Structures are given as structure tokens and as C-alpha cells.
Amino acid sequence: MKKLIIANWKMNPQTLGEAEGLIERTEQQLAELGPAAERIDIVLCPPFVFTEEIGKLIGQGTLASSVSLGAQDVALSDAVSQTGEVGTAQLSRLGVRYVIVGHSERRGKLGEDDAAVNTKLKTVLRAGMIPIVCLGERTRDGNWQEALAVQTAGTLHGLTPPEAARCLIAYEPVWAISTNPDAAPDTPPRAVRAMGIIREVIADRFDAAQPVFLYGGSVTPENITGFLMRPEIAGVLIGGASVRADDFSRILSLAARLP
Numbered sequence: 095m096k097k098l099i100i101a102n103w104k105m106n107p108q109t110l111g112e113a114e115g116l117i118e119r120t121e122q123q124l125a126e127l128g129p130a131a132e133r134i135d136i137v138l139c140p141p142f143v144f145t146e147e148i149g150k151l152i153g154q155g156t157l158a159s160s161v162s163l164g165a166q167d168v169a170l171s172d173a174v175s176q177t178g179e180v181g182t183a184q185l186s187r188l189g190v191r192y193v194i195v196g197h198s199e200r201r202g203k204l205g206e207d208d209a210a211v212n213t214k215l216k217t218v219l220r221a222g223m224i225p226i227v228c229l230g231e232r233t234r235d236g237n238w239q240e241a242l243a244v245q246t247a248g249t250l251h252g253l254t255p256p257e258a259a260r261c262l263i264a265y266e267p268v269w270a271i272s273t274n275p276d277a278a279p280d281t282p283p284r285a286v287r288a289m290g291i292i293r294e295v296i297a298d299r300f301d302a303a304q305p306v307f308l309y310g311g312s313v314t315p316e317n318i319t320g321f322l323m324r325p326e327i328a329g330v331l332i333g334g335a336s337v338r339a340d341d342f343s344r345i346l347s348l349a350a351r352l353p
């Protein structure tokens with residue numbers, strides 16, 4: 095099974111020139127990997143301002159077979175005017191195939207609740223794109239298992255079983271995301287156990303849909319192998335390390351050469 099490496103650039107980098115530099119390094123790394131590059135698929139989720147240019151760059155050469163374009167967010171719907179937002183039709187036209195929904199920074203800092211994430215999720219699915227659905231508890235205190243189960247049910251509410259099966263589930267414990275104070279990555283076995291909670295809710299409500307799981311939260315070259323070695327984990331969602339060119343190159347190399 096190919097491993098999926100999803101880069102969430104967040105609000106980085108500052109200039110198109112720097113973004114082009116990151117793409118160049120990715121291209122070099124893929125060329126260096128040779129046939130091993132076929133063992134990974136990469137999804138780049140740049141900020142909207144660079145989406146079009148990045149789309150053109152990854153449509154060429156070695157990049158075209160390994161790299162797809164993603165977006166970090168989307169408007170609630172294409173039908174209602176929402177100043178400042180970007181709709182699925184616009185993204186599709188630029189070649190975007192994947193859309194992150196429900197990232198914890200949008201939930202926590204921008205007030206997106208499960209109902210809003212659910213609306214976006216349906217919008218993405220109905221536009222024929224692949225949603226990367228972020229789920230994760232804020233802390234491991236108290237009954238966090240219940241909080242995770244409730245968030246899962248609310249986020250996926252009303253999906254048909256085939257729709258649920260098309261979701262990539264990014265388990266991202268909020269406390270593990272590198273931009274939070276005292277962040278530390280989860281351990282692979284604990285992350286897999288938490289994914290089990292999500293899997294149970296999905297199996298219960300969506301008739302045995304088998305979700306594809308990604309892990310996110312302080313993934314680095316030092317810890318990625320441990321996550322990707324787990325058969326339950328199909329890939330990773332990476333923030334900070336995805337815009338550090340050296341780290342990202344090492345990550346690609348490690349993922350492509352997993353034992």
C-alpha cells in the first residue's frame with residue numbers, strides 16, 4: 095500500500111519564490127528516490143494565494159505522477175455568498191482534489207463547530223473531491239474518549255455509507271500539534287487506540303465503512319517511521335515539518351524506503 099504524505103503549509107511560506115523553492119526540493123528528492131518514489135503519494139495543501147501557481151508547477155515532470163493538490167479549507171457551500179471564502183467549484187478548476195476540513199485551528203481559533211465542519215464535509219463530497227477530515231481530542235484529561243466519539247459522530251452526521259467510505263480520517267490530537275505550547279507527538283500505539291474509538295463510531299453509524307486513517311501532530315523525520323510502520327496508519331498530515339525543506343525531503347525519503 096502506498097503511504098500518503100499530506101503537507102499542510104498553513105500560512106506559509108511568505109512568498110511565491112519560497113513556495114517554488116519547496117517544490118523544487120520535493121522534485122529533487124523524488125528524482126533521487128527513483129522507483130522508490132512510487133511507494134508514496136504526496137498531497138500539497140498550500141495557502142489559497144499560491145494554489146494556482148503550485149497547481150501549475152506540480153502538473154509537470156516527475157512531480158505530476160506523485161503529487162496532488164489540496165486545499166486547507168473551503169466555503170460552507172457554493173450556493174451562498176460568503177465574503178472572503180473560496181468555493182469548491184473554484185478549487186476544482188485549479189486542479190484541487192483534496193480538501194482539509196475541520197482542522198483543529200479552525201475549530202479552536204475560528205469557532206467552527208461540528209455542524210459547520212459537517213456542512214463543509216458534505217460540500218466537498220458532493221463536489222466529487224476527497225475530504226481530509228480532522229478529528230482529535232483537545233486533551234487527554236477526563237473522558238476524552240467520549241469527547242472524541244461525540245466529535246466523530248457530529249462531524250460525519252448524515253453521511254451515506256459510501257460517502258463515509260470516501261473520507262480520509264486525520265486523527266490529530268490537538269495537544270500534539272506543534273504550534274501548541276508543550277506539544278509532543280502521540281505514540282503510535284496510543285494513536286492507533288484512539289483511532290479505534292473513531293473506527294467504532296463509524297462502524298456503528300455507517301454500516302462497517304472501513305475508514306482510512308492518517309496521523310497528524312508533530313510528525314518529524316525522527317518519528318515518522320514509527321507511525322507509518324503501523325498497518326492501521328495509511329499516512330500522515332504534516333504541518334511544521336512540511337515547510338522545512340530539509341525535514342520534508344527526509345520525510346519523503348523515509349516514507350518511500352520503509353522496511
Ligand code: PGA
Pocket residue numbers: 102266270271272273310311312313331332333334335
Ligand atoms: P504539526 O501540524 O505537524 O506542525 O504538528 C499538524 C497540523 O496542524 O495539521
